[in-house]
Amino acid sequence: MSAAPDHSPTFSRLSLTDRLSLAAPYLLVPVLVVIGFLAIGAPSSWLTLTVSGLAMGMMIFIMASGLTLVFGLMDVINFGHGAFISLGAFMGVSVLFWLSAWTDAPSLVLNVAAVLLAILAAMVFTGVIGWAFERVIVRPVYGSHLKQILVTVGGLIVLEQAIHVIWGAEEIYLNRPEALRGSITFGASALERYRILAVVVGLAIFVAMRLVLRRTKIGLIVRAGVQNGEMVEALGYRLKLVFIGVFIAGSALAGLGGVMWALYEQVITAGMGENMMILIFIVVIIGGLGSIEGAFIGALLVGLLQNYVAFLEPKVALISNIGLMTAILLWRPQGMMPVVKAK
Amino acid sequence: MSEPILQLDGVVTDIGRYHILKGVTLDVPRGQVTMLLGRNGVGKTTTLRTIMGLWRAKAGRILLEGQDMAPVPVSSRAALGIGFVPEDMGIFSDLTVEENMILATRSGPLDPARRDWLFAAFPPLRTFWRSEAGNLSGGQKQMLSIARAMAEERRLYLIDEPTKGLAPAIVSTMVGALRELKAQGASILMVEQNLSVARALGDRAAVMDDGAVVWAGAMAELSADPALQERLMGLSVEAH
Numbered sequence: 001m002s003a004a005p006d007h008s009p010t011f012s013r014l015s016l017t018d019r020l021s022l023a024a025p026y027l028l029v030p031v032l033v034v035i036g037f038l039a040i041g042a043p044s045s046w047l048t049l050t051v052s053g054l055a056m057g058m059m060i061f062i063m064a065s066g067l068t069l070v071f072g073l074m075d076v077i078n079f080g081h082g083a084f085i086s087l088g089a090f091m092g093v094s095v096l097f098w099l100s101a102w103t104d105a106p107s108l109v110l111n112v113a114a115v116l117l118a119i120l121a122a123m124v125f126t127g128v129i130g131w132a133f134e135r136v137i138v139r140p141v142y143g144s145h146l147k148q149i150l151v152t153v154g155g156l157i158v159l160e161q162a163i164h165v166i167w168g169a170e171e172i173y174l175n176r177p178e179a180l181r182g183s184i185t186f187g188a189s190a191l192e193r194y195r196i197l198a199v200v201v202g203l204a205i206f207v208a209m210r211l212v213l214r215r216t217k218i219g220l221i222v223r224a225g226v227q228n229g230e231m232v233e234a235l236g237y238r239l240k241l242v243f244i245g246v247f248i249a250g251s252a253l254a255g256l257g258g259v260m261w262a263l264y265e266q267v268i269t270a271g272m273g274e275n276m277m278i279l280i281f282i283v284v285i286i287g288g289l290g291s292i293e294g295a296f297i298g299a300l301l302v303g304l305l306q307n308y309v310a311f312l313e314p315k316v317a318l319i320s321n322i323g324l325m326t327a328i329l330l331w332r333p334q335g336m337m338p339v340v341k342a343k
Numbered sequence: 344m345s346e347p348i349l350q351l352d353g354v355v356t357d358i359g360r361y362h363i364l365k366g367v368t369l370d371v372p373r374g375q376v377t378m379l380l381g382r383n384g385v386g387k388t389t390t391l392r393t394i395m396g397l398w399r400a401k402a403g404r405i406l407l408e409g410q411d412m413a414p415v416p417v418s419s420r421a422a423l424g425i426g427f428v429p430e431d432m433g434i435f436s437d438l439t440v441e442e443n444m445i446l447a448t449r450s451g452p453l454d455p456a457r458r459d460w461l462f463a464a465f466p467p468l469r470t471f472w473r474s475e476a477g478n479l480s481g482g483q484k485q486m487l488s489i490a491r492a493m494a495e496e497r498r499l500y501l502i503d504e505p506t507k508g509l510a511p512a513i514v515s516t517m518v519g520a521l522r523e524l525k526a527q528g529a530s531i532l533m534v535e536q537n538l539s540v541a542r543a544l545g546d547r548a549a550v551m552d553d554g555a556v557v558w559a560g561a562m563a564e565l566s567a568d569p570a571l572q573e574r575l576m577g578l579s580v581e582a583h
Contacts, residue, residue, distance in 0.1 A: 224435040231433035236421030
């Protein structure tokens, strides 16, 4: 018998249709921005709405990114995710109140330090709660979606009630730190400072997650685990530990999103995370299960569309995101860039 | 003969309601290739998966160099030095060939000398190093699956039907690479349906039927006795 030939790879040039199909998800955001510009007409209003939409999208992405990883890697539908958003917001706001001398000081350094400490506290707190949630509530129901929905909704209710017990049932209002109030004028547009910060933080989280998932061994293990967990174990990696790590990271990201959302809305309630869950699930589903890139694009689409439509036709804004989800699922039933196929 | 590297003693495995392994007893000698033969559905793949811990043995003992594997989880079995090539190849299709190999090296980066040896054994891996593994052909995926098990020196290799469905030229490449591995003194337990391959590589043979090992001995003895083959497996080496 002769040895196998040394194949040389040959690649045919993709047709324009194929290339457009591959690039289509990435093109949706710029296309929507252009459509928004044409529909709104006034450049200053368009710029303000676009920055607002991007900021909202980035915050939704931060909250959704953890859920899509947990969904993709662990096949767990975690309705309790919303509670981590609320818990992160309450913990972060508590730290900001505690550091009110810093947040009220006319010092950018002290203001940013207070926000960073609030974020750190929120992420550690929700990470720890996430660890306990995985061990006590999620672990017994791996593999059963129906039980996961029932049990994690139960966990959500318990955690929300715990917030009522600890922080009270009333909504809590807050002011942003001094340096994050007000707007920057750009031409005839007023761009809120905090929204610009939210865009920067969201981008940083996206880049960091991509780097971790694409350039590190733990990222490789997570990506491989999404495809074939059994083989990852057979190669010597403790997938359960990876599961727990991803769950903790997802919970901590929800906590971060909670702080960012609290500073955006300037009011927090125990149910704020639960209220966000519909948008977050829309983002995870249209992005494609397990896909960070898909969740990022999906979140930006949701944020931009909501802002444009609310300006153009406020009544339609209520159904715009459901309409977006319907349109994308009709186009790509598995979502834009699924890592795992929906069962 | 030195102590076997792997010993199975009365291993019983159920999958759901089905009794698959009904008391497998088998010794895998150190530094030799043991071929696990038998008709379809007699429990060969289940035996490998049970050794790997992917199915839990309900009864019996599995000893790796005298260590009882019962309490050892799958990941730790791999860490103990068992390299596993599953029947479905277990390729991570969204990862590149390089990334698949990186995952297979637990002790650090892939040794350049070992990588070059694997490139020589499986030339397509060099060609498609940065390509997604999902784009490889069936034979190339099988090469990657075996190369992944060979990315580091292992105490024992469990290889499930490495030549299944492959063209003769690719089978030849596989046999060449596995011969090199064997020449390095590797201990291998391999499931194989292709008796020509079994004869080319095997030192020992164990034939399974109905969830148990019904014959074990030298591969040469089995090869030389068509009547024995006929009786054990219903076919003959000479027919291949």
